Amino acid sequence: MSFLAIKDVHHTYFTKASATTALSEITLHVEEGEFVSFLGPSGCGKTTLLSIIAGLIKPTEGTILLENKPTSGLKNQIGYMLQQDYLFPWKTIEENILLGLKLSQQLNDKSKLAAIDLLKQMGLSGIEKQLPKQLSGGMRQRAALVRTLATEPKLLMLDEPFSALDYQTKLKLEDLVSNTLDAFGKTAILVTHDIGEAIAMSDRVVLFSPSPGRVHKVFDMPEELRILSPFNARNHETFSSIFQTIWKELESLESR
Numbered sequence: 001m002s003f004l005a006i007k008d009v010h011h012t013y014f015t016k017a018s019a020t021t022a023l024s025e026i027t028l029h030v031e032e033g034e035f036v037s038f039l040g041p042s043g044c045g046k047t048t049l050l051s052i053i054a055g056l057i058k059p060t061e062g063t064i065l066l067e068n069k070p071t072s073g074l075k076n077q078i079g080y081m082l083q084q085d086y087l088f089p090w091k092t093i094e095e096n097i098l099l100g101l102k103l104s105q106q107l108n109d110k111s112k113l114a115a116i117d118l119l120k121q122m123g124l125s126g127i128e129k130q131l132p133k134q135l136s137g138g139m140r141q142r143a144a145l146v147r148t149l150a151t152e153p154k155l156l157m158l159d160e161p162f163s164a165l166d167y168q169t170k171l172k173l174e175d176l177v178s179n180t181l182d183a184f185g186k187t188a189i190l191v192t193h194d195i196g197e198a199i200a201m202s203d204r205v206v207l208f209s210p211s212p213g214r215v216h217k218v219f220d221m222p223e224e225l226r227i228l229s230p231f232n233a234r235n236h237e238t239f240s241s242i243f244q245t246i247w248k249e250l251e252s253l254e255s256r
Contacts, residue, residue: 001068002029002051003187006103009062011048016019021212024047026062026243028206028215030187035159035178037198037205040191041254045213050157053189054078066155079153083160085144087132093119094128097147100121104151115150118242122146122176138169145177149184156181156188162197174201195246200230205246217249 012019022045030036038046051057053064055072059197064071071078087096097115098136101107116128122142132140160171161177178196178201181188193197198205203226209216219242225233233239 002059003034003067004030005063005065005068006029006030006049006053007065008051008064009059009064011052011057011059011061011157013154023052023059024212024214026215026230027112030189032187034203035181035188035190035201037192037202038208039192039195039198039205039250040208040213040216041210041250043132044208044210046203046208047159049144050159050189050191053155054080054157054221077154079143079148079151079156079222081141081148081158081161083163085132085137085140086139087143088149089132092131093124093135093143094130097143097150100147106151111150115146118146118149119143120251122180135164136169138173141165141173142176145180147188149180154187156186158188158190160192161190166253170197171231177201179232194251195243196234196239196253197230199242199246201202207246207249207253216253219246 006026006028011023014022026049032152038049040046048057049126053071055078059071062150066077094116097119098107098112101111101115119125119128119193122145124139124142124146127135127139135143162173189203190198199221202221204221205219207213207216207219221242222238225236225238228236
């Protein structure tokens with residue numbers, strides 16, 4: 001039994017005037033502790049699939065099972081990190097990171113201390129009483145990650161969380177997020193347009209074809225890359241050849 005099982009998922013958006021099929025015949029399995037990236041042309045349904053997995057959208061057809069249970073009833077066990085940090089500007093960083101715990105009724109002295117400790121592990125010690133506007137974009141994203149991890153989700157969904165950051169901050173956060181997820185043994189799915197990011201962070205890269213979105217090809221990353229931090233993986237000799245292979249596949253999809 002797979003940790004996450006996506007079985008024959010099909011999704012169509014209906015309006016009064018039309019029906020648009022976003023996803024068709026999606027079947028995937030993700031193992032516990034695995035990091036998988038979804039990559040593909042714009043409009044291939046990557047974010048739609050992420051929302052379906054998270055239980056935010058019910059698929060037209062198909063099932064999503066997390067530890068053999070429908071994800072629609074397991075929202076507290078799935079964490080979501082987006083491109084925008086969505087920290088409440090009028091709340092302090094401490095109040096923001098404890099919000100998920102409060103909403104899920106998990107907030108107590110022990111969970112609060114664990115969240116504050118995680119903030120320190122992220123290099124954000126001493127900023128608990130500051131407001132989001134007092135932090136840089138990278139610091140806000142780290143705080144958003146703490147808020148997500150504080151509820152101890154079994155599955156973490158990352159929807160282009162680094163795309164709004166400058167390149168240097170992006171590379172640093174890739175390493176930080178990767179190391180943190182490894183340390184906590186978390187399972188994660190990343191949606192990205194960045195081929196290099198997908199290769200550097202993932203155990204597997206799933207390439208989707210567009211209109212409607214289907215699984216075109218799955219690339220297993222070699223062991224010599226998977227044991228490295230994302231930054232070091234980008235500098236490994238095999239990185240370039242894998243990048244070129246995926247690039248050519250993506251080009252062929254976009255030229256159709």
